[in-house]
Structure formats: C-alpha cells, structure tokens
Amino acid sequence: MAKSTLSFVCQNCGAAFNRWQGKCESCGEWNTLAEEDTGATSMPASIRSKRRGRTFALESLTGKSQDAPRLSSGMVELDRVTGGGFVRGSVLLVGGDPGIGKSTLLTQATSMMARAGHRAVYISGEEAVAQVRLRAERLGLADAPVQLAAETSVEDIVSTLSEGAVPRLIVIDSIQTMWTDTVESAPGTVTQVRASAQALIRFAKKSGATIILVGHVTKDGQIAGPRVVEHMVDAVLSFEGEGSQQFRILRAAKNRFGPTDEIGVFEMTGLGLREVSNPSELFLSERDLGSPGTAVFAGIEGTRPVLVELQALVAPTTLGTPRRAVVGWDPSRLSMVLAVLEAHCGVKLSGYDVYLNVAGGLRIQEPAADMAAAAALVSSLVNAPLPTDAVYFGEISLSGAVRPVAQTSARLKEAAKLGFGRAILPESARGEAGGDAGLVLNSVGGLTSLVAEIAARGTPRANREASRDGPAEKNATPPRFRRENG
Numbered sequence: 273m274a275k276s277t278l279s280f281v282c283q284n285c286g287a288a289f290n291r292w293q294g295k296c297e298s299c300g301e302w303n304t305l306a307e308e309d310t311g312a313t314s315m316p317a318s319i320r321s322k323r324r325g326r327t328f329a330l331e332s333l334t335g336k337s338q339d340a341p342r343l344s345s346g347m348v349e350l351d352r353v354t355g356g357g358f359v360r361g362s363v364l365l366v367g368g369d370p371g372i373g374k375s376t377l378l379t380q381a382t383s384m385m386a387r388a389g390h391r392a393v394y395i396s397g398e399e400a401v402a403q404v405r406l407r408a409e410r411l412g413l414a415d416a417p418v419q420l421a422a423e424t425s426v427e428d429i430v431s432t433l434s435e436g437a438v439p440r441l442i443v444i445d446s447i448q449t450m451w452t453d454t455v456e457s458a459p460g461t462v463t464q465v466r467a468s469a470q471a472l473i474r475f476a477k478k479s480g481a482t483i484i485l486v487g488h489v490t491k492d493g494q495i496a497g498p499r500v501v502e503h504m505v506d507a508v509l510s511f512e513g514e515g516s517q518q519f520r521i522l523r524a525a526k527n528r529f530g531p532t533d534e535i536g537v538f539e540m541t542g543l544g545l546r547e548v549s550n551p552s553e554l555f556l557s558e559r560d561l562g563s564p565g566t567a568v569f570a571g572i573e574g575t576r577p578v579l580v581e582l583q584a585l586v587a588p589t590t591l592g593t594p595r596r597a598v599v600g601w602d603p604s605r606l607s608m609v610l611a612v613l614e615a616h617c618g619v620k621l622s623g624y625d626v627y628l629n630v631a632g633g634l635r636i637q638e639p640a641a642d643m644a645a646a647a648a649l650v651s652s653l654v655n656a657p658l659p660t661d662a663v664y665f666g667e668i669s670l671s672g673a674v675r676p677v678a679q680t681s682a683r684l685k686e687a688a689k690l691g692f693g694r695a696i697l698p699e700s701a702r703g704e705a706g707g708d709a710g711l712v713l714n715s716v717g718g719l720t721s722l723v724a725e726i727a728a729r730g731t732p733r734a735n736r737e738a739s740r741d742g743p744a745e746k747n748a749t750p751p752r753f754r755r756e757n758g
C-alpha cells in the first residue's frame with residue numbers, strides 16, 4: 273500500500289495545501305478546502321521510482337494523420353455547437369443547472385446515434401436504469417438500441433466498454449458521481465472527479481470513442497469540481513435557459529475542434545427537446561406589438577442571424593440610487609449607453625429606474641445591440657412605441673456616434689425574411705447593405721438623431737416627464753426633442 277499523503281484540496285480550483293485554512297490562497301474562495309488523500313496511487317512508490325520510461329516515436333507536423341473524422345449526432349443544433357459532429361476520441365463536458373434538460377438532451381443524442389447503427393452507451397450514475405427507461409419511453413425512444421447501465425466505478429466502466437466493438441458515443445451522467453480505486457477520496461471531491469475524468473479521457477483517446485461527461489453547475493453557474501476538468505476536455509458546452517421558459521440554448525465555452533460562438537436552440541416540450549432551426553421566429557413569437565419600450569435587434573450568433581426583442585422599462589424612481597437591472601445583456605454596456613444618452617443627447621435618466629430585458633432567455637454578447645437598447649430605453653422614457661416593422665443594430669461609441677458592425681447583409685436578409693419592412697442602421701453600413709436588401713434603410717449617423725426621432729413620436733405627458741430635470745447641459749439636446757419639451 274502506498275504511503276497516504278493527506279492534504280487539503282480546494283474544491284473550487286484544485287489547489288492543495290498542507291494544512292487547513294479558511295480561505296484558499298490560490299483562488300480566494302472561502303471554506304472550500306477539504307481533506308483528501310492525494311498521494312495514494314495504485315502503484316507503490318518503490319515500483320514507480322524503478323520503472324523506466326518506454327521510448328516512443330516522435331513525428332513531424334506534416335504527416336498522414338487523417339482529418340479529424342466527425343460523426344453527426346443526428347441533431348442539427350447539437351452538431352452546430354460541436355462544430356459539425358463528434359470528433360473521434362474527443363471528450364466533451366456538458367454543464368447546466370439541475371433540471372435544465374442535460375439528461376434529456378443526451379438521451380436523445382445517444383438514441384439517434386444508436387438508431388443510425390452506431391454503438392452508443394449511456395451510463396447513469398444518478399438515476400436507476402428504470403428511471404432512464406421511463407424517460408426514453410416518454411421521449412418515444414424506447415426502441416432505440418442504446419446500451420444502458422447504472423454504474424459509478426470508472427474501472428468497471430472502462431473494462432466493460434473495452435470489450436466488443438468500440439462504442440462511438442459514451443455518455444457519463446454525471447462525472448461527479450464517478451469514482452476510481454486509484455485515489456482514496458470520497459466520490460464528488462476534486463481529487464476523485466479529476467482522477468475519474470483522467471481515466472475516462474485516457475480511454476477515449478486510446479479507443480477513439482467520443483465521451484460526453486455531464487457536469488453539475490454550482491450556484492454561480494460554474495461547472496462544479498475542479499476547473500482543471502475544463503482544461504482536460506476538448507470541449508465545454510453549457511446548457512442554459514430560463515426555468516420558466518421553454519427555450520434552451522446550448523453554447524460552447526471552449527471547443528478544440530470548432531468555433532465557440534455558435535449556439536444551438538431547443539424548445540423543451542412534453543415530448544423532449546425539439547430543435548429550433550429558426551430561432552428568430554421563436555424569440556419574436558410572443559412579441560408585444562406596439563407597446564413602448566420594445567425594439568427588435570438584428571443580431572448574429574456565430575454564423576446565424578438571430579432577431580430578438582429588447583424590452584426596456586424606464587420608470588421614475590423612489591430610491592436615492594436608481595435601480596439598473598439587466599437580464600441577458602452586459603450591465604456595463606447598459607451603463608455606457610445610459611451615460612452616452614445623458615452626456616450627448618440630453619436624456620436625463622438619473623431620476624429613473626432602468627430595466628432592460630432580452631426576450632426569450634437569450635444572452636447577447638454583441639456590442640451591435642447598443643442601438644436597439646438605446647432605442648428601447650428612449651421609447652420607454654418618452655412613452656412612444658417604435659415602428660413594429662423595424663429592426664435596429666449598430667454599435668454606439670462614447671462620442672455618441674453610431675459605428676458600423678459586421679455582417680450587415682446577413683442581418684438585413686433575416687429581417688426581410690421575417691417580414692420586417694425597415695432597418696435602422698449605422699450610416700456607414702449602407703454601402704455594405706447593397707440596394708437589394710428588400711427593406712427601407714434608415715441610416716443614423718449619431719445617437720442624437722435617433723433620440724430626436726423617437727422623442728418626436730412621444731406623448732406630451734411623457735416628454736414633460738422626461739425633461740423634469742430641466743434643460744440639458746449646453747446645446748446637447750437635439751432640436752426636435754427640445755422643441756417638444758417646450
């Protein structure tokens with residue numbers, strides 16, 4: 273038996289210490305150190321030190337290594353996120369909140385693979401075989417020739433799967449429930465998770481099977497256990513969605529074999545996850561037509577244009593420090609847009625609470641959403657609905673200018689396809705748009721003119737409220753805005 277080496281391992285970052293302490297010096301988290309036996313391995317130290325390394329052949333960069341052969345999962349949206357299918361011998365980590373639908377997604381993927389004639393294995397460490405069967409029945413997939421087991425020992429799993437044909441897809445649900453004999457810590461601890469992942473990754477590389485590890489997510493959205501597992505695997509996918517809504521979005525946080533900006537969109541139905549090939553229709557399906565404070569943003573997610581509604585509410589505050597709340601967008605981006613509105617357009621928002629929401633649970637990362645956000649905010653402030661057939665996109669600079677963004681024509685094409693009649697876009701993007709966009713193009717050079725145009729549609733009551741704080745500094749107020757304010 274090897275000498276045991278007890279140490280205190282941070283359950284957040286995996287750093288090891290000789291003694292217990294309240295705060296991890298490596299990542300700064302509190303109360304994350306747990307006692308673990310990190311030294312014990314299956315090989316006694318005496319043998320380990322005597323073992324001579326095996327020699328291996330070194331190869332050149334150019335060579336006959338084949339192009340990573342990919343295998344389609346049978347689900348278009350899943351393939352889009354992985355970069356075109358599963359690569360042989362790759363290991364993926366799928367994270368997400370409990371109940372978001374990870375097991376459902378992977379049951380569907382394994383069934384599709386099995387139906388296509390590949391050996392597909394589903395190992396559940398959390399649910400009994402009967403529970404997994406029940407889910408498959410509900411999904412109408414009970415007839416798929418998936419190989420199923422409820423197991424948690426990594427050694428047993430590897431031995432079992434080494435026999436017979438090499439499986440093309442193995443799902444391990446979840447990595448936190450797995451344990452290996454080679455280390456002595458309890459299942460779920462950093463050391464166990466890391467060692468189990470290592471053993472499974474080794475098996476994947478050796479056999480050429482694709483392994484999907486399901487990972488739990490902590491309260492703040494991180495995949496629980498050591499961050500090192502994220503470094504060990506080839507791809508980290510996160511499955512997200514608002515609990516109350518049916519949309520689910522699969523996003524790649526890391527991908528060694530594909531892009532990380534593609535999203536896969538699904539809808540959770542009574543019969544499992546349905547792939548949504550046209551997300552714009554979904555995100556716009558419950559639009560509140562003609563109410564102030566909403567603007568449609570023509571965005572790009574990866575290679576795909578996605579139209580989504582931004583909703584803003586600007587309401588007089590009762591608090592000393594007004595509230596700024598945002599869902600689905602970067603809060604610092606909102607602060608910047610508010611500051612530009614205030615500094616360059618004379619829109620005083622210091623007496624108002626501001627709420628901004630991206631409909632449908634989508635998370636926007638593009639700065640191109642600036643103009644749509646600004647339009648929605650001003651529309652809510654002056655109580656003026658924006659034209660229902662318009663889409664907005666453009667980045668706002670600190671000087672108040674509207675800057676062009678990439679892929680103008682793809683955005684316009686999607687808008688035209690969905691029946692929109694006009695686009696409010698940066699002036700310099702007009703050229704790129706071409707003449708045949710099929711939309712009326714209203715170009716905007718600066719935020720000031722956008723604000724003026726929206727304010728002109730506002731009701732007098734709202735405009736009075738908007739100017740409650742008195743006239744704006746200097747001559748920053750757009751002429752029409754000022755005139756209406758009296």
Ligand code: TYD
Nearest residue numbers: 370371372373374375376540541542543544
């Ligand atoms: P599940 O895949 O078990 O989530 P996870 O593995 O991420 O914890 O999904 C659980 C939720 O999905 C559960 O609340 C019920 C819902 N669901 C449906 O709405 N329709 C279905 O067909 C299935 C199988 C689940």
Ligand code: MG
Nearest residue numbers: 374375398445
């Ligand atoms: Mg599950």
